[in-house]
Amino acid sequence: MNPQRDPAALSRLGWTIAALVMLWPVLVITRFELATLFEAGNLATIGRFLAGFWPPETSHDFLTLLARATVETLAMATAGIALAWLLALPMAFALTRSLSPAYLAGRRIRPLGAAMRALVRALLLILRGVPELVWALVFVRVFGLGPAAGVLALGVTYGGMLGKVYAEILESADQRPVRALLEAGCGRLPALAYGLVPGCAQELVSYTVYRWECAVRASVVMGFVGAGGLGQLMDQSMKMLNGGEVATILATFLALVLSADAISARLRGELS
Amino acid sequence: MAAAATAFALHGVDVVHRNGHRALEGLTLAVRHGERVALVGPSGAGKTTLLRLLGLSLAPADGRFEMFGSDPWRARAGELRRLRSRIGHLHQNPPIPPRQRVVHAVLAGRLGQWPWWRSLASLLMPVDCQGAAAELARLDMAGRLFERCDRLSGGQLQRVALARVLYQRPQLLLADEPVAAMDPALAELTVRLLNAEASRRGVTLVASMHAVELALRHFERVIGVRGGRLLFDLPADRVAPGRLDALYESDPVGASTRPAQARQPSPTLQPCAVVSCR
Numbered sequence: 001m002n003p004q005r006d007p008a009a010l011s012r013l014g015w016t017i018a019a020l021v022m023l024w025p026v027l028v029i030t031r032f033e034l035a036t037l038f039e040a041g042n043l044a045t046i047g048r049f050l051a052g053f054w055p056p057e058t059s060h061d062f063l064t065l066l067a068r069a070t071v072e073t074l075a076m077a078t079a080g081i082a083l084a085w086l087l088a089l090p091m092a093f094a095l096t097r098s099l100s101p102a103y104l105a106g107r108r109i110r111p112l113g114a115a116m117r118a119l120v121r122a123l124l125l126i127l128r129g130v131p132e133l134v135w136a137l138v139f140v141r142v143f144g145l146g147p148a149a150g151v152l153a154l155g156v157t158y159g160g161m162l163g164k165v166y167a168e169i170l171e172s173a174d175q176r177p178v179r180a181l182l183e184a185g186c187g188r189l190p191a192l193a194y195g196l197v198p199g200c201a202q203e204l205v206s207y208t209v210y211r212w213e214c215a216v217r218a219s220v221v222m223g224f225v226g227a228g229g230l231g232q233l234m235d236q237s238m239k240m241l242n243g244g245e246v247a248t249i250l251a252t253f254l255a256l257v258l259s260a261d262a263i264s265a266r267l268r269g270e271l272s
Numbered sequence: 273m274a275a276a277a278t279a280f281a282l283h284g285v286d287v288v289h290r291n292g293h294r295a296l297e298g299l300t301l302a303v304r305h306g307e308r309v310a311l312v313g314p315s316g317a318g319k320t321t322l323l324r325l326l327g328l329s330l331a332p333a334d335g336r337f338e339m340f341g342s343d344p345w346r347a348r349a350g351e352l353r354r355l356r357s358r359i360g361h362l363h364q365n366p367p368i369p370p371r372q373r374v375v376h377a378v379l380a381g382r383l384g385q386w387p388w389w390r391s392l393a394s395l396l397m398p399v400d401c402q403g404a405a406a407e408l409a410r411l412d413m414a415g416r417l418f419e420r421c422d423r424l425s426g427g428q429l430q431r432v433a434l435a436r437v438l439y440q441r442p443q444l445l446l447a448d449e450p451v452a453a454m455d456p457a458l459a460e461l462t463v464r465l466l467n468a469e470a471s472r473r474g475v476t477l478v479a480s481m482h483a484v485e486l487a488l489r490h491f492e493r494v495i496g497v498r499g500g501r502l503l504f505d506l507p508a509d510r511v512a513p514g515r516l517d518a519l520y521e522s523d524p525v526g527a528s529t530r531p532a533q534a535r536q537p538s539p540t541l542q543p544c545a546v547v548s549c550r
Contacts, residue, residue, distance in 0.1 A: 101353065180367035183327055184440060185357025185384025190391035194380045198369035271371070 052243030053250075062245060065233065070252055073229035076147045076222075077215035080154025084215075085208065087127070087159030092166035094120050096196070098175050099188045120163075128160025136222040147219075150227030154215050165207055173200040202271045206264055213260035220253065278341070279305045279444055279476040280326060285335035287321055287500075295321040297500045299335070303478065303493075305443070308470055310487035310508070311480040313497035314520055319480035322497065323448050326478060328356050340443065357384025360442030362466070362479075364449045366433035370422035374413075377421055377432050378404040381440035407435040411465070427458055434462075438469055445470060447479035451486070459483060463490045484516060 036042060093099070095117055102110060132153045139149035170192075178195030186194070197204070223231015230249055237245035280303055287296040295318045303309055311319045324330040325337070331345045344355050360381070368377045375398050382400075383391050390399060398404070405417050411431045421429060430450075437445060450466065451459035463481075467490045470477040481487040487494055488508050496503040496511075496519045504515050 101349070174369070176363075176365075176367035177369050180361060180363065181380060181383060183329060183356060183361050184359070184381070184442075185353045185355070186380075187353070187383070187388050187391070189388045190383045190386075193392055193395055194372070194376065194383060195369065198372045198376075201371065 049243075052241070053247040055244055056247040056251060057242065057244035058248065062248070066230075066248060066252060069228075069230045069233040069249075070256070072147055073216060073219050073223070073231070074256070076150045076219040076227070076229055077154065077212060079151045080215050080219065081158060081208065081212045083151060083155025084158035084162050084211070087155060088162035088166055091120050091124055091159075091163040092170060093188070093192060095124075095163070095167035096170045096192070098171060098178055099182075099191055099196070101182055101188075124160045124163045126160070127156050128158075128164065130157070132157040132218050133222060133225060136225050136227050140226050145226040145228070147228040150219050150222045150229065153222060153227070154218060157218075158211055158215060162208065162211060166204060169200050169203050169207070170196050202268055205267050205271060209260065209264040209267060213257055213264070216253075216256050216260065277304050278338070279303050279307070280340070281336075281338045282325075282332075283336040285325070285332045285337050287318075287325055287330055288333040289321075295500050296325065296332075299500075299502055301495070301502065301505065303476060305476055306471070306474045307493055308467055308477040308491050309479070309493045309495060310491035311478065311495050311497060312484050312487055312516075312519065313503070317497045318500040319497055320448055321500075323446050323478065323480060326444070327359055327361060327446050328352065353384065357440075358443045360437040360440045360445045360475075362433060362437050362445065362447035362450045364452050366429050368421050368429065368433060368436075370420075372421050373417075374408070374419050374421060374424075374432055375401060375404050375417045378407060378435045378439050381436040381438075384440070404435070404439060407439045408432075410438075410469075411435055427454070430454070430462065434466070434469075438473075441473070442475060444476045444478070447477070449480055449482060452482050459486060467491065 097117070100113060102113065135153035135156050136149055139152045143149045143152070173196055177199065178191050181191045181195045219227065219229055220231040220234065223229045223233070224235045226232065230253060234246060234249045237249065282299050282301045285296060285299045286294060288294050299322070311322060313319055321330065325332060326339070328339065328344050337343065337345070339355055340358065342351075342355070344352055347355065376395065379394055379398060379400060386394075393399065401417065405414065408414055408416060408431075411434060413428065413431050413435065416424070416428070416432075421432060424432065445466075447466065451462050454462060463479075463486050466477065466479070469475075477491075479487075479491070481491075488511060491508050493506070494508050494511050495505045496515065498519055503519055504511070506515070
């Protein structure tokens with residue numbers, strides 16, 4: 001055998017084959033067959049459906065309605081992310097092991113701390129494990145139809161996601177600054193602010209803005225179950241088979257996602 | 273000798289790492305307030321372990337250990353934190369986040385003494401620009417207060433780290449190979465500065481040093497460690513060359529070598545200087 005050969009090559013090949021083999025039954029289960037998409041009859045159906053979208057609706061009345069719904073969607077997404085942030089921050093703080101002075105001394109983390117972390121982890125799992133649509137259905141029953149339910153649903157689900165990812169970002173950052181601060185008797189919260197956040201501010205901000213973008217999309221979906229905003233408007237237009245209106249709503253929607261991207265790029269530039 | 277004058281004391285202290293390695297064995301040592309001590313010895317001798325023990329980052333497995341007159345590992349969490357806030361650390365690579373501004377990097381020295389709300393408020397509006405500026409000016413870094421640390425050179429960043437630890441106003445200053453990554457001229461300057469500032473403020477200084485000559489020239493007291501044990505503990509002017517040869521005598525593994533100064537004539541020792549820089 002050639003001694004110059006990468007000893008890891010064989011296992012890499014094995015894993016690649018395993019991944020491909022596992023992909024096949026997945027496609028079968030989901031009945032994913034590209035050919036169906038291109039059958040003559042189906043193409044015509046898609047064509048007719050899409051043709052109904054043209055021309056986009058631009059009447060003054062509808063645009064006023066659209067503007068109101070857009071503002072409502074943006075407000076819902078932003079308020080939801082703000083709520084999620086408030087939920088995530090203390091939990092990520094509690095989860096980050098490197099902020100514990102016991103970790104500094106190389107001792108085992110005390111059982112109380114470990115139990116608390118397990119509890120927080122479980123809570124985050126429940127918050128993000130239940131889809132926002134389900135939370136929205138629950139909260140619509142409590143708050144009635146409207147954006148309030150959407151805000152709460154977003155806050156809860158995204159709080160779970162942000163908390164988990166924040167903790168992971170903080171743990172993967174360079175730990176030397178925070179260790180040095182703890183060595184000098186610094187408390188946990190200042191150690192976080194002075195030792196960890198400066199190193200990963202860019203990542204934290206960009207993930208939060210990305211989640212805001214997701215929240216805009218999610219708030220549209222939640223509109224379908226009566227949480228207001230663009231989604232509710234789209235739901236009505238679809239039910240009335242008004243393709244032009246749907247096209248305008250979709251265009252607005254794309255513009256929103258695009259602007260979220262621009263904001264994220266801008267903020268990252270500011271912080272780099 | 274009055275007990276109050278002792279900064280720290282060790283009596284038969286053992287330190288065992290979590291992998292079972294006994295890094296320090298039966299160490300007995302007492303250092304008075306305001307003394308300036310250099311730790312010398314080959315790589316793996318236990319210098320870093322001793323500094324971590326003194327920095328209250330490692331607990332002794334056995335023996336008696338006193339810091340500022342109390343046993344830190346019997347103290348409650350809050351008391352341990354207060355003890356730690358009286359100890360300053362200087363690292364070979366300054367542990368400062370690159371995107372932090374100099375002012376916050378220096379003010380961070382007192383985070384252990386400030387209440388948490390003051391620390392956080394200082395991030396919005398630096399609470400003691402004057403104090404930070406004064407420390408920087410002393411180190412020839414005036415006017416760099418609002419620059420970002422990643423805009424500084426390595427030597428400047430090292431001075432920011434020194435300004436931070438001086439701003440902390442510690443009673444004990446620990447330095448782990450503070451100049452190992454510097455060129456000889458900068459190393460000389462930094463060691464002189466460190467000693468001058470320590471003696472001006474009456475701070476106890478303990479530094480591990482690879483450059484033995486530098487240690488002999490600038491410190492009052494030199495402690496030789498090898499294999500986790502104390503080999504000698506002498507005033508700097510009474511360390512005979514024979515002592516150093518015994519300290520760095522290469523063992524069968526050949527892992528430990530005496531670092532040679534660039535000026536030293538012996539050609540056989542020359543390559544060792546490269547080894548010791550790592």
